[in-house]
Amino acid sequence: MTFSESGSATTGTRDAIGEVADGARRYIASHPLMSLGTLGGQAVLAVRTVQCLFTDALARRFQFREFIQQAAFMASTAFVPTIFVTIPIGVTLAIQFSLLAGQVGATSLAGAATGLAVIRQGAPLVAAVLLAAAVGSAVCADLGSRTMREEIDAMTVMGVSPIHRLVVPRFAAVIIVGIALTGLTSFVGFLAGYTFNVYMQNGTPGSFVATFSSFATIGDLLLALAKAVVFGAIVAIVSCHKGLSTRGGPAGVANSVNAAVVESILLLMTVNVVMTQLYIIVFPKASF
Structure with missing residues (x-):
């Protein structure tokens, strides 16, 4: 293997490792925010569902x-x-x-x-x-x-x-x-x-x-x-x-x-x- 081929292989390995590291950082940065958004959306849906259940039952629209x-x-x-x-x-x-x-x-x-x-x-x-x-x-x-x-x-x-x-x-x-x-x-x-x-x-x-x-x-x-x-x-x-x-x-x-x-x-x-x-x-x- 020549010096140029060895250098290109090393550069490719570093690029791959860098892409994996960037992907891991993006996942760690976004995943907690997505989890909080999902939790908040489910909490809001739960409150609205219970509220609508009682209002529909009282108004006979169930x-x-x-x-x-x-x-x-x-x-x-x-x-x-x-x-x-x-x-x-x-x-x-x-x-x-x-x-x-x-x-x-x-x-x-x-x-x-x-x-x-x-x-x-x-x-x-x-x-x-x-x-x-x-x-x-x-x-x-x-x-x-x-x-x-x-x-x-x-x-x-x-x-x-x-x-x-x-x-x-x-x-x-x-x-x-x-x-x-x-x-x-x-x-x-x-x-x-x-x-x-x-x-x-x-x-x-x-x-x-x-x-x-x-x-x-x-x-x-x-x-x-x-x-x-x-x-x-x-x-x-x-x-x-x-x-x-x-x-x-x-x-x-x-x-x-x-x-x-x-x-x-x-x-x-x-x-x-x-x-x-x-x-x-x-x-x-x-x-x-």
């Missing part, structure tokens, strides 16, 4: 037909996957807690441990993740496609608010379906844990049910339902915001759906930890 259609579609989309995901999770929790109870000599408390794990943590999280993956992605894709076809702009020009017409019914439908899925997950999880403990691990049916009802209190069920409401609101707001802010054609719709699912799941996990810790702090006796 879009019941759209709400029924969306709720039926969401329920049919998430019902079967929720059951098939809940069963292995309930069985896994039953196995792990039964082994732990056997190691400490408290096999009779397997039902209590399964009840606390399923109702307080498992049911809301499973329902929320499936809500984000199945329902949230569908909502985001629907609104993203409408945005790309300029239907949202046309509605705005005609004086029809997209929040009143599209976001509010979906917001209410996601919350209702989230509550229903949480109840379904609690029942299926309990049934799976009971069946596996009694028929596969030779547990005592009466002991399982008695310890379950003793340790899994009404407060745990109320916590699960409260989580379902909050999780449903998060999924609805994130999915609607990503759909309405879609840019870039069909590829933009795919990117919006991916971003909506990822952001929803991250927020759900964070909010779940916060709500669980607050519940333990405020109601310490009910947490044991």
